[in-house]
Amino acid sequence: MGVKQLGIVGQSVKRRDGIGHVTGQTQYVDDVFYTGMLWLKMVRSPISRGIIHGIDASKAEAFPGVVAVVTAKDVPNNWYTILCLIGVEPNDEPVLAHEEVMYMGEPICAIVAETEAIAAEAAALVKLDIEELPPVLDMEFAISPDAPVIKKWGNNTFMYDGYNHRKLRFGDFEKAIQQADHVIEGDYSLSPIEHAPIETHCCVVKPEPDGRLTVHSNTQALYFTMDNTAIILQVPSQRLHMIGGTVGGGFGGKVDVITEPITCIAAMKTGRPVKWRWTREEEMRKSSTRAGVKMHYTDGVMNDGRIIARKVRSLEDAGAYHRHSPYGVQKHMANLPGPYTIPNVWVDAYCVYTNRQPSSAMRGFGVTEATFAVECQMERIARTIGMDSWEIRLINAYRNGQMRPVRKVVEDATLIETIQAAAELIGYELPAHLKAMSSDDYGGKGGHHG
Amino acid sequence: MAKHYGRGIAAVNYPTGMNLGGDPTQALIFCQPTGGFSVKLASTDLGQGLKTVIAQIAAEALGVPFDSVIVDTGDTDSAPHCMGTFASRATHRVGNAVIMAANEARKALLDVAAEEMEAAPEDLVLENGEIYVKGAPERKTNVFNVALAAHFKHGKTISGRGIYLKQKSGLDPETGACDPDSTEAHATTVAEVEVDDETGEVKVLRLASAYEVGRQINPEMVKGQIVSGAVMGMSHALMETVFPYYPALDHHTYSFGEYIIPTALDIPEIESVVLEYPSSNGPYGVKGVGEMTANSPIPAIVNAIYDAVGVWVTDLPVTPEKVLRALEERSLETH
Numbered sequence: 001m002g003v004k005q006l007g008i009v010g011q012s013v014k015r016r017d018g019i020g021h022v023t024g025q026t027q028y029v030d031d032v033f034y035t036g037m038l039w040l041k042m043v044r045s046p047i048s049r050g051i052i053h054g055i056d057a058s059k060a061e062a063f064p065g066v067v068a069v070v071t072a073k074d075v076p077n078n079w080y081t082i083l084c085l086i087g088v089e090p091n092d093e094p095v096l097a098h099e100e101v102m103y104m105g106e107p108i109c110a111i112v113a114e115t116e117a118i119a120a121e122a123a124a125l126v127k128l129d130i131e132e133l134p135p136v137l138d139m140e141f142a143i144s145p146d147a148p149v150i151k152k153w154g155n156n157t158f159m160y161d162g163y164n165h166r167k168l169r170f171g172d173f174e175k176a177i178q179q180a181d182h183v184i185e186g187d188y189s190l191s192p193i194e195h196a197p198i199e200t201h202c203c204v205v206k207p208e209p210d211g212r213l214t215v216h217s218n219t220q221a222l223y224f225t226m227d228n229t230a231i232i233l234q235v236p237s238q239r240l241h242m243i244g245g246t247v248g249g250g251f252g253g254k255v256d257v258i259t260e261p262i263t264c265i266a267a268m269k270t271g272r273p274v275k276w277r278w279t280r281e282e283e284m285r286k287s288s289t290r291a292g293v294k295m296h297y298t299d300g301v302m303n304d305g306r307i308i309a310r311k312v313r314s315l316e317d318a319g320a321y322h323r324h325s326p327y328g329v330q331k332h333m334a335n336l337p338g339p340y341t342i343p344n345v346w347v348d349a350y351c352v353y354t355n356r357q358p359s360s361a362m363r364g365f366g367v368t369e370a371t372f373a374v375e376c377q378m379e380r381i382a383r384t385i386g387m388d389s390w391e392i393r394l395i396n397a398y399r400n401g402q403m404r405p406v407r408k409v410v411e412d413a414t415l416i417e418t419i420q421a422a423a424e425l426i427g428y429e430l431p432a433h434l435k436a437m438s439s440d441d442y443g444g445k446g447g448h449h450g
Numbered sequence: 451m452a453k454h455y456g457r458g459i460a461a462v463n464y465p466t467g468m469n470l471g472g473d474p475t476q477a478l479i480f481c482q483p484t485g486g487f488s489v490k491l492a493s494t495d496l497g498q499g500l501k502t503v504i505a506q507i508a509a510e511a512l513g514v515p516f517d518s519v520i521v522d523t524g525d526t527d528s529a530p531h532c533m534g535t536f537a538s539r540a541t542h543r544v545g546n547a548v549i550m551a552a553n554e555a556r557k558a559l560l561d562v563a564a565e566e567m568e569a570a571p572e573d574l575v576l577e578n579g580e581i582y583v584k585g586a587p588e589r590k591t592n593v594f595n596v597a598l599a600a601h602f603k604h605g606k607t608i609s610g611r612g613i614y615l616k617q618k619s620g621l622d623p624e625t626g627a628c629d630p631d632s633t634e635a636h637a638t639t640v641a642e643v644e645v646d647d648e649t650g651e652v653k654v655l656r657l658a659s660a661y662e663v664g665r666q667i668n669p670e671m672v673k674g675q676i677v678s679g680a681v682m683g684m685s686h687a688l689m690e691t692v693f694p695y696y697p698a699l700d701h702h703t704y705s706f707g708e709y710i711i712p713t714a715l716d717i718p719e720i721e722s723v724v725l726e727y728p729s730s731n732g733p734y735g736v737k738g739v740g741e742m743t744a745n746s747p748i749p750a751i752v753n754a755i756y757d758a759v760g761v762w763v764t765d766l767p768v769t770p771e772k773v774l775r776a777l778e779e780r781s782l783e784t785h
Contacts, residue, residue, distance in 0.1 A: 003665055003726045007578070009510040009734050012670035015502040016521075017495070048699070104699070138697045161623035168626030190766040191696035193686060194703070196711060221534025222492045222526055242492075245524015247535075250496040255536055281704040284692055292696050317697075330621065331469035334630035339463035347626065354697070361536060363682070364741045367464060368748070375460035375749030376764050379756065389753070393461050407627040412737070414636045414662040414727050419461050421660030422638035425723050 029202040029218045034273035041119035043109045043126045045101035048355040054129035065118035068270050070110040072098035076234035093321035102320035103357050105286040112266045135355035139315045142352050158326045158351035166333040170405035171344030176309035180300025186380050188373035192289035199248025202277040203259035205267040214241045220250040225257050232261040252361035288360035292317035293369040297377045305387045309344040312336045318351050323360035325351050332366030337405045338374030339415050340396040345405040394434050399442035413439040451648040456758025460749035461638040464742035465631030467539045472618025476530035477547040479555045481608035483601045485593040488520045490529040493544050503667040507545045511552035513576035538738025543614045545733030551612030558608045562600040633729035635737040636662045639746035643754040650770030654718040662725040664737030676722045679743025685712045687751040
């Protein structure tokens with residue numbers, strides 16, 4: 001290895017925003033105030049699944065200090081469209097629910113008032129007439145024939161090119177598993193977790209005299225949020241002026257375009273600046289989580305430690321709506337075999353819908369879950385066949401020039417080098433034949449450090 | 451009843467950039483009259499330090515002092531498109547766009563300098579804001595003078611446009627064949643734990659890791675990612691869930707009173723070493739380090755628990771209750 005010495009690149013210069021962050025001087029969205037600014041609170045579904053028969057907001061509307069109530073009929077294009085820009089269809093999530101509710105906490109109508117306290121008090125006065133239906137919460141149940149179908153297209157999974165799961169097929173798993181000395185299986189699962197940013201979701205919208213809207217947002221993706229908001233509002237993107245860029249923690253939790261459209265509609269309807277900031281409870285119970293995931297591995301392993309076959313079935317809990325899950329499952333699928341050279345691979349990855357708050361992107365989207373399972377499975381293999389934990393990884397590690405199951409040739413591999421460096425770091429002496437290994441020892445093309 | 455020591459390892463890869471590509475980012479750079487350079491981006495800094503590393507990359511590519519580079523992010527009226535900050539893509543994508551923009555601005559600057567100095571632009575060296583003729587260092591000027599001359603004498607703009615796009619690729623629905631990354635970063639973590647077989651509690655003693663991240667733009671901030679990622683991974687392994695009885699909804703968490711995250715007292719000894727094998731397509735060889743650092747600690751800790759007490763608890767989070775139940779189940783099997 002060895003990299004060319006550069007000038008300022010490679011230097012640990014002090015971060016420019018560090019002092020502002022640690023002394024509380026950085027301006028975040030919640031620090032934005034305008035004279036005459038109104039506050040927004042959301043009325044949400046109290047149950048996990050049901051049919052909406054009535055929304056009576058008359059008492060809330062009459063409550064002193066309430067300026068407007070925003071319902072589904074105020075939303076020009078009442079769909080969260082976040083994936084349509086990257087070609088994922090059909091739209092499945094209303095911005096504000098009006099026919100049915102699919103998870104506890106689903107937004108139904110927004111109260112806009114002179115103060116946050118008034119908005120919260122008035123929100124409690126909205127009467128909801130919802131006929132409760134039994135929720136589907138368990139993924140295995142959701143994909144069984146006994147489950148009620150909760151999605152309009154007729155089943156409870158995302159449909160990928162006509163299939164109810166994403167497939168990865170490489171080599172001949174069925175044949176290879178017959179030839180294996182050992183068949184080793186493992187179950188791995190993760191329950192949903194919260195991004196837990198210090199800064200909760202917050203949006204402030206100011207209608208400008210020229211008819212534009214200034215949108216202060218803590219989104220991780222300003223243009224993506226602007227364009228999706230414009231589609232929902234049915235206005236040209238040029239009417240929106242997004243200001244952001246400084247986010248108090250994202251971890252994937254701030255790419256859902258979840259506060260901006262409603263806050264814009266409230267500002268347009270009232271002609272006044274509006275702020276919507278989420279409580280910690282909303283952040284935990286209503287915002288997207290990381291998905292719950294269940295994976296089952298079946299590996300064919302030879303006595304010498306080579307893994308010759310791997311089959312994975314994975315279920316990912318999207319919750320009630322797509323958000324970014326159909327994308328995440330594809331990324332998950334590509335990573336489920338792990339960074340090892342396995343000639344026969346079979347993966348089925350499902351994006352499953354349940355009546356749970358939607359999951360969406362989170363740090364390591366689809367990959368964290370896969371590497372957790374892969375690395376526990378590698379250890380299980382080592383323990384089962386009585387091989388050293390370092391050796392099992394080193395002999396199977398992918399090399400530059402080899403073919404991955406997704407049929408991309410490995411070209412930037414350094415798995416072996418990090419394993420060797422970690423052993424050295426803790427003072428563990430690897431045997432000579434393992435020390436001699438390298439990501440470039442396959443001899444194929446690829447690799448940049450030969 | 452005793453405390454048991456265990457050690458586990460995990461080796462991971464991490465893809466840089468959006469799966470299947472199709473995620474562009476643009477940058478604009480312009481020079482102010484006195485030689486400051488403003489980098490205009492619509493990218494977002496989530497706290498990881500993007501604004502600082504982008505200033506470093508711009509300064510390096512322009513050949514000007516770090517302090518003369520201003521990074522202006524986060525306004526769609528004044529900066530071109532960026533897909534966003536996610537998928538460990540920002541330093542890779544934004545950095546590439548900024549280098550492209552800087553090259554154009556640098557060329558415009560040197561063209562004016564060449565006129566001022568009566569030299570050929572290709573004979574000029576620009577380093578840290580100073581400009582001189584190759585082989586004749588006494589024939590020199592600086593960015594300050596050239597910028598003033600460009601604005602008020604020559605009527606020339608010194609600016610640059612940059613974009614980076616990995617074009618969107620397809621996925622074969624029958625085989626899953628696809629191009630899932632721009633490059634791959636790697637990490638190996640060794641976890642050492644202590645498991646109390648009476649309470650089921652797992653204490654992480656040490657996380658020692660090796661990372662390979664292509665090229666470090668700012669080693670101290672890479673270390674910041676490493677330490678915070680290690681803690682986040684440990685927390686994911688042992689503490690966090692919004693549905694403690696998933697898939698049931700019971701005890702759905704609503705505050706940090708029930709949703710447990712680590713505090714300073716929970717943080718183990720964290721050691722790391724960073725290897726650099728530059729990628730072919732990242733700015734100066736960068737690979738994305740952001741997300742990966744939270745991944746390897748999780749299986750390393752689970753494997754260390756197995757090493758300590760001989761039970762597999764592979765349903766996250768590994769709470770004391772799950773450890774005790776697994777130990778109990780094993781003792782029932784063996785009796």
